[in-house]
Amino acid sequence: MQHERVSENVYWFQSEVYAQVTAGAVTGTQWAVVIDTLAMPEETLQMRQYIEEVLGMPVRYVINTHYHADHTWGNCFFPGATVLSHSLCRKLMQEKAIPALEVTKQSNQSFSKSKIVLPQLTFSQGTMTLKVGKKNLILMPTPGHSVDGISVLIEEDRVLFAGDAFMPLPYIVDGDIDLMGDVIKQIGKMGLENIVQGHGDIVLRGEIEGAVKENLAYLANIRKAVKSASKKRNPEEVLSLVDIESCGKSRVYLGGLGEDLHRRNLKSLYMKFLREGTSVFTSDDPDDKHIADASPEISLDIPEDDDSEDFSDDNVVGFDDEPFDEPTED
Helix, strand or coil: EEEEEEEEEEEECCCCCCCCEEEEEEECCCEEEECCCHHHHHHHHHHHHHHHHHHHCCCEEECCCCCCCCCCCCHHHCCCEEEEEEEHHHHHHHHHHHHHHHHHHHHHHHHHHCCCCCCCCEECCCCEEEEECCCCEEEECCCCCCCEEEEEEECCCEEEEECCCCCCCCCCCCCCHHHHHHHHHHCCCCCCCHHHHHHHHCEEEHHHHHHHHHHHHHHHHHHHHHHHHCCCCHHHHHHCCCCCCHHHCCCCHHHHHHHHHHHHHHHHHHHHEEEEEEEHHHHCCCCHCCCCCCCEEEEECCCCCCCCCCCCCCCCCCCCCCCCCCCCCC
């Protein structure tokens, strides 16, 4: 596990085992908030140890940016913490994560002590604000990678923990290409200092414009490739020849997973075309109403020395929430 201080009291963690998945922590004066967990239990436990022993903070809240296994299956390693998410994240975890983890346990002993801890505090519209020391954390919907996706803005620092809404390679298999494009454009207009991607390295201020353009170009290129292939007699064979480099990205992204994820993107978009027809190729201008409802925000301004009731219950699941494959360690 790698770790780095992003700004005052804001920290970044990255897996060295699985797909460069990332997580974060924000510390106050008496407790910390974790943003996502890492894919493998041992790395999540290393992250917890760093926060508790090096930073000297117990973890009070865990925020899940979306339901996928590599961001949520570590909730159980923060006992007593309240888990926050979008309401759809809780629903999808309940439906998909619980059975997926049971299947994974049968073939992967690394997850023998894991269990699914569902979010206890959720929101479905607008934004949610959590105050941590002097920092305001604004949780906002950013669908596209998945329908339940949220990002977390550290307001004072202009640092965005984007979850998988922003990655070195946009991944749309469990999401929607149009919403993904809308969200990437929205992120590019936020005036950020840093983007903490759900996978990969931190995007610095001077790199954001280029990263946004590159991601949008990739989405346009795969849409164009599928549109062109769909007119051929053998569309699947034509698509098999569309490599990631021809669409403006590199196969070395995400620890070498780039080409495989690219193939999945093409297949997913083509299958969507078979279901929905040419509407897949018609992209309107971004419409912010698809990204965030205009309802009032939910604000959690909790004093750090409060003795309020713990929201946690008894706590009885990869890029998509299929059973977790064993990563290969060098």
